[in-house]
Amino acid sequence: MEGSERALRRTEASISPACDEFKTLLKRLPADRFLNTSTIAKFWSADLPLQKRYAQLESSTALVMGKAQKVVRKLPVGFWLSRAQSLLYCNEHGVQGSFSEEVKSCSCPAEQPTCQGAVPCVVGTSSTSCSSCAADNATRCGACHHGNLLHLGSCRPSVAASLDHYLNLDLDMPDAEVLKASLILMLSNICGSKDTVKYLLQRLDSRIEVHAIYISNDVRLGSWFNPAWRKRMLLTLKSNKNKSNLIHMLMGISFQICLTKNSTLEPVPAIYVNPFGGSHSESWFMPVNQPDFPDWERTRLDAVVTAQCYNWTLTMGNTWKSFFETVHIYLRSRILTDDPTVNETLFYEPLDLDDQTSNLGYMKINTLKVFGYSLHFDPEGIKDLILQLDYPYTQGTQDAAFLMLLEMRDRVNRLSPPAPQPLDLFSCLLRHRLKLSVGEVARIKDSLQLFNSKLPNPSPEPERAQLCS
DSSP, rough: OOOHHHHHHHGGGOOOOOOOGHHHHHHHHHHHSSOHHHHHHHHHHHHHHHHHHHHHHOOOSSSSHHHHHHHHSSOOOHHHHHHHHHHHSSSSGGOOEEETTTTEEOOTTTTOOOOOOOOOOBBSSSTTTTEEEEOOTTTSSSOOOTTEEEEETTTEHHHHSTTTTTTSSSSSTTGGGSSSSHHHHHHTTTOOOOOHHHHHHHHOGGGGGGEEEEEEESSSSSSOOOOOOOOOEEEOOOHHHTTTTTEEEEEEEEEEEEEEEEEEEEEEEEEEESSSSSGGOOOEETTTSSSSSSEEEEEEEETSSEEEEEEEEEEHHHOOOOOSSEEEEEEEEEEOOOOSSOOOOOOOOOOOOOOOOOOOEEEEEEEEEEEEEEEEEEEHHHHHHHHHHHSSSSHHHHHHHHHHHHHHHHHHTTTSOOOOSOOOOOOOIIIIIOOOOOOHHHHHHHHHHHHTSSSOOOOOOOOOBOOOO
């Protein structure tokens, strides 16, 4: 307002007494931000005394007003709006200039001191506009919109900082330097080469094995068991207790299973994967042999002559890799038959022990392993990011925290397993690896969604199925 009053005082002598209403308009124009002609037009339209005065000048038939009428007809509303801009921004040192909105500068009379005044910052809704001008210097931005950072008085788009400190989703294979020379080239391309992963999995290479704890009340490794009932086994990492600074990526599963000689049984494993912990109900089913998903590859071990032994290997590779904390294996059996009228997928629990045509025999699992790699994970650092959503150090750190958590959410959920509806893995990470409550997880999700909707070009988040409670 002070800027408008200064401009008015400097030009009172040059403004006609008939323009008192115009002077009043100038006093009412805000000086804390730049005003384009469209904005000034809104103030013009809302000024009823000015509208009345302008109408009188147009309609009066009096001789004195007739002269003014000719001037008004020659000078439409646009002239007065531009005139207001010039009085606001091109009236320094008592010199009146003409303002150009396109270049936001003044044209001043020749051989006169500059008439250029201070032009406030642009306040608007575009990504590069300020949300407000600085209180101590209106020519500079004082605050920016969501997703932008204030830098040297202007707003620029924020870019999410690297997530490596909090969650490193890039593959860093340990012990690569000790691999055989023949594998060095393949390992260097492991992120993009499914054939390399397949090669290493087929050889059960220990360098890509993730060592997990085997737990089962039904099956003891290396011991024969009666396959009449479904058997349950699991491999778990207990990361919160043993490896709190790591999360783990699953790229393959392998187990070695033996059947007694001439057995007519075939093992049928079903796999469930728990990404970050929690109950078994918070696991997803692995759609083995479904469209586009790999199937088990079985390799006969001819060296074993006393039993029928096979290596069963499932290679997910880079295409279907996903997070895992626990892998649940349910082993059922079916009787093989050459009779086309018999449904081979029919399971027997318990198996028909009186069936004299079948040799049920026994089974033995010698090894059960998961393959992949582990990634750096900083739960306390991520909790600090979440804390800044409500208690930021500055506006800039709050926006930076939002952007990093959005990037983290998108990258984690991008590794959702194949399903009719993608799964919300990020909520599982918050729930079980950060130990947040259900209410806290819901609040964080809503806050991220709201912040994302206010970004200049928000990335749509697909509807995701809830996996973790």
